[in-house]
């Protein structure tokens with residue numbers, strides 16, 4: 001039987017990390033993975049998370065099972081974070097929310113639910129999108145196609161193309177949208193563009209699936225959440241996955257959420273019951289630690305303030321790093337990469353070609369994706385000049 005299993009290609013991003021780890025050059029820099037690193041080049045343990053962890057340890061709780069849909073206090077806390085305390089959808093009890101295994105887990109639960117409800121639907125993802133969107137929805141059984149998003153010619157969004165593709169989609173098509181800090185391009189829609197997209201989604205009866213893995217990394221928690229509020233105000237039914245991997249630096253805890261916003265409390269109850277079946281038949285119920293940490297931070301005013309301040313500092317530091325890289329490149333004669341400072345979130349779509357990205361890796365030990373994506377959140381003042389030198393060198397050759 002197992003002879004039938006063919007060797008699958010290695011995950012392109014994790015494969016890159018393996019190559020980076022095997023590289024013996026001390027000056028090597030890993031800009032491949034999507035994690036935020038501090039000035040010391042290490043993953044931060046956020047102060048509020050550390051304090052929450054201490055409290056939880058002191059409580060010495062037994063390790064009971066959580067409910068299928070997760071920790072109730074966690075669901076309440078993240079719903080407030082995502083939708084805002086005054087959200088009409090929450091007041092009307094027409095949101096079904098479950099705790100998930102990170103953002104990926106939320107996407108998969110949502111994909112499985114959609115597949116069950118609408119097996120023939122097509123899923124549209126942006127071109128380009130986070131690598132795992134295509135794989136995940138394909139594996140869930142969908143045909144996955146793309147809508148136009150990034151235009152390399154203008155180094156920005158092909159908005160007309162995007163609208164045209166959405167207008168051409170069949171009713172019932174699932175449309176995956178990055179709520180903020182688009183991965184991999186770093187280009188987000190503006191407020192009026194979101195309005196126009198929402199109009200087309202409603203007109204064409206498309207099913208929006210918002211993916212919000214970076215709330216707080218664009219302009220702020222509330223500012224980034226404004227897109228979600230727009231969708232609620234539109235009256236559309238939609239799915240929303242969130243991840244706390246980045247915003248709480250809790251990558252390994254696998255903590256996120258899936259919400260489905262519906263017309264009525266009655267529908268929310270039904271959808272929640274279906275989500276629970278998806279979860280029950282996959283992993284039964286989620287783990288406790290990440291939910292306890294996020295809940296403790298969000299519900300304690302001091303810890304919450306500390307977390308918001310630290311997240312704000314991370315956001316501002318990424319912006320400084322972007323600017324530092326642009327300035328560094330300009331001082332080396334490269335003046336056409338200023339767009340890096342305009343992009344949002346952890347990533348920069350550098351516009352470098354595959355050949356240049358390979359040269360960065362092989363000749364300089366600077367690891368980014370072949371698509372040109374670099375994680376600017378992995379830069380620091382110690383490696384920035386080296387990276388600017390390396391980019392200048394591959395641009396010159």
Ligand code: PMP
Nearest residue numbers: 034102103104130183213243245
């Ligand atoms: N969606 C997007 C757009 C992402 O960039 C990521 C993380 N790279 C995820 C979802 C998944 O998040 P998590 O690591 O919490 O599963």
